[in-house]
Amino acid sequence: MRSDAEEEFAEFVRARQHALVRFGYLLTGDRMAAEDLTQTALARLYLKWDTIRQAGAMEAWVRRVMVNEHTSWWRRAWRRRETVDFDATHLADRTASTDPGPVSPDDSLWQHVLRLPPRQRAAVALRYYEDLSEAQTAEVLGCSIGTVKSQTHRALATLRSRLAEVPA
Amino acid sequence: MSPNELDLRRTLHHDAERIDATGDFAVAAIGLERRRARRRNTMAAAAAVTALAVATPIAWSNLGTDAPPTPATSSTAPVSPTPSASDTGTPPPTTEPTPADTRKPGPAPTADSDAEPQVAVTLESGPVTGTPRVAYVLDGVFHDGDRRVRLPVSTGLRGVARLANGGVLVHTATDEGVSTMRFLDASGVEVARAAAQGLAVNADGSRVAATDSKGTIRIYDAQGDQRNALRTGDENARPSGQWGDILYYVTVDEKGRTSTRSWDTTGTSTAAVVAGSFAELHEGRSLAILWPNQDYDPGNTCYGIFDLKAGAVNHWSCGEFAPTHFTADGSMVVGPNVADGPGSSNFKVASADDGAILMTVAAPDGAWSPSWRGAGSADAIVVVPVSKRDTEQTIASCSVSTGTCSTDLEAVSVSSEDSAMMRYPIMLSLN
Missing domain, CATH: 1.10.1740 (Rna Polymerase Sigma Factor; Chain: A)
Known part of the structure; x- marks a missing residue:
């Protein structure tokens, strides 16, 4: 080079x-x-x-x-x-x-994010941390916009389901 | 609780923004890629025991009748080579597998200095003037002279080789890291399959050595039938090449240092040979290109020419050059100019006897894929250049004696996505 x-x-x-x-x-x-x-x-x-x-x-x-x-x-x-x-x-x-660091605003949510399948976790990170559009997320993931929609929908549904299982 | 998108966004930001990168990733990434490039070259070279015409008969199929070569050493201690008169004067790196291995070899890249005679050759784009001297794969079809064999795989191709029975060996890997080799008959029908994290094929394709993910090396014949096996106990073990009945293989310790061992494949005996790894063996001259354990230093990369019979290094050379292959007659070595780093546009040819640089080949534009071979006549160097900024690929051959390069195959297009993902349509055969 x-x-x-x-x-x-x-x-x-x-x-x-x-x-x-x-x-x-x-x-x-x-x-x-x-x-x-x-x-x-x-x-x-x-x-x-x-x-x-x-x-x-x-x-x-x-x-x-x-x-x-x-x-x-x-x-x-x-x-x-x-x-x-x-x-x-x-x-x-x-x-x-x-690092131990300060406790997350919702540490249990973070723990459940970590348990998502990697492609769903990537979609979530790109959409909700990087603030990429669905089209931009699709480009990074190398998939269609429809797949991005379904991945993020499933991720959110999984998180809601798992958190609902935890006794308050 | 049911998270909404705002909760999720807040949580991700809170967790991620506690993290900062430590150190300079630019320097680290450059160093990492260069180490990997060197390792890739080692493995590629190890897989291609030789694409060269060799004089020594292969004893595999004639066990005990041809004079088998003797292992470099039968001792359990690695060899400590003594610099010979042909040493370039650079202090050779230690070959003892000690922490001293990580020290940088001394300065003075004498074998690659400006004082050495050089013939700079530029590969010009132009009409096809020759014919490929090596077998190759193009768009899923194996080309060997006039013969064509369609391969039964379309993705994940890692390597191909000619087999002694007219068949083809196909090495593939999945995204998940599962490596497999398939033995095809002459018509392209799969007749056997086995795991192959690393493999080496001998010159005539009569023997294939392959490692599985647990570090067991297995020897197969051209039909894919297993002939012997050795448990190395090192899942990183890789075959380097075969010299008669002797298989040389590389092991890697927990600090990443390599050591070469020999295995007499007629039985179970093994022996330590030397610290470092063999990039390629030349059976006819009983030589190997030895890469020592060395920190990456593009201006002072060392290699040795190891005499398999004597079990010693004939000479060391240090400079901006890391040879990966021998030429057909074993008189020269060829490889990239490491100072150029990835996307190297130059490669060099040096004497295997004293390390003198004999030729430098420069591509006019764009990168070369690391796929050069010595093949055909004694001094022909076959390369696969990617030209015009990675948009085309072809096969060319260069001659030291004439100082010219010719294009042997009509250029084929490389898509921008394939280029970005380093998928090229042409792959040279390992033998």
Whole structure:
């Protein structure tokens, strides 16, 4: 890569790395995993920088890679589950590796968000954290607007259902 | 309680905005991709034991009748190579699998200095002037000379190879990371299937070595029948290449350092060979390209030429060059100019005997896919360049003796999405 292109890449990353790691955190629920996921996506962006930069869609491309990569991670973890309860392990890992921090306005809601399937969680993060439109979300997820609608609808329905199961 | 969209938005913002990235991700991402690029090259090279015409008969199908090569070392201790007279003068990286492996080798990229003779060659776009010297896949069809075999898979193709019985080996991986190899007969019908996280095919396609996800290496014949197996105990173990009856494989420790071991596939005996990994073996010359454990340093990347018979490094070379393959006769090595990083537009050819740079090939525009091979006549280097800013792909060959490159296949288009996702229509055969 040319030195000027590499500098452009570095400028982009330094400007956006906090936002991307936060998005990664919403996908993974784990600070370290979020950083790993972000680095993986940025490394791939670096590989294709010239092409992606010309298209002017760097950030959407990175988020798309993050979603796809996280979905693959999740599937691999699920396949290995066998005798291990994935959700319990995942939540325990998160507890162990994230800062305690202040209590969320609704920590139980956050816990249930973490248990959504990865594509639903990605749709929720893009729509309600990144404030992307349905069309923009569809572009990042690589699916139709109708699929975005159904993913977010199912996610909200699941959250409502699970929270309703918890005794007040 | 029933969450509404406002609750959800508030919760997500509260949780996410406690998180900040730690460190400079630009530097980390560049370093990560370069390490991965090098690892990809290692694995790709390991999978392609040789695409070269070799003089040494393969003893696989004739066990005990051809003089089998001797393992590089039968001791359990890794070899500590002694720099030879052909050493470039750069302090060689340690080959002991100790923490010292992570130290950067010394400076002075002497093998790649401006003082070395170089012939810069530019690949020009133009009419097709040759014929591909290697088998390849284009749009799901395997091309081997005049022969065509339609592959039974359309996605996830990781590699293909010719088999000794006229069949084709197809290696695929799913998005979930499940890697599989299929043995096809000459008409393209699948006759066997097995797990293959990593694989190596010998020169004539009579033997295939593959690892599963638990680190067991299995040896198959061209029909896909298993001949032997070895439990390495390392799920990251990967076959590097085969030299007669000896299979070399790489293991990775918890710190990411690689070590090469040998397995006499007629039995169960194994031995430590050297720290680092073999990028490729040349059976005829009994040599291997050795990549030491080294921190990424694009200006001072080292490799060694390892003598499989002597169990020692003939010479080390350090500089802006990381060879991945031998040429057909084993006299030269070829690979990308690592200083260019991903999307490298240059590759180099160096002497396997002393590391001198013999040729630098530059693409006029756009990136090269990392898919060069030595093939055909002794000095022909076959490459698959992606040109015109990733919009086209073709096969070209370059000659050290003439200092020219020719286009061997009519260029095919690469869509912008395929380019972005690094999916290219042409893939060279592993042998």
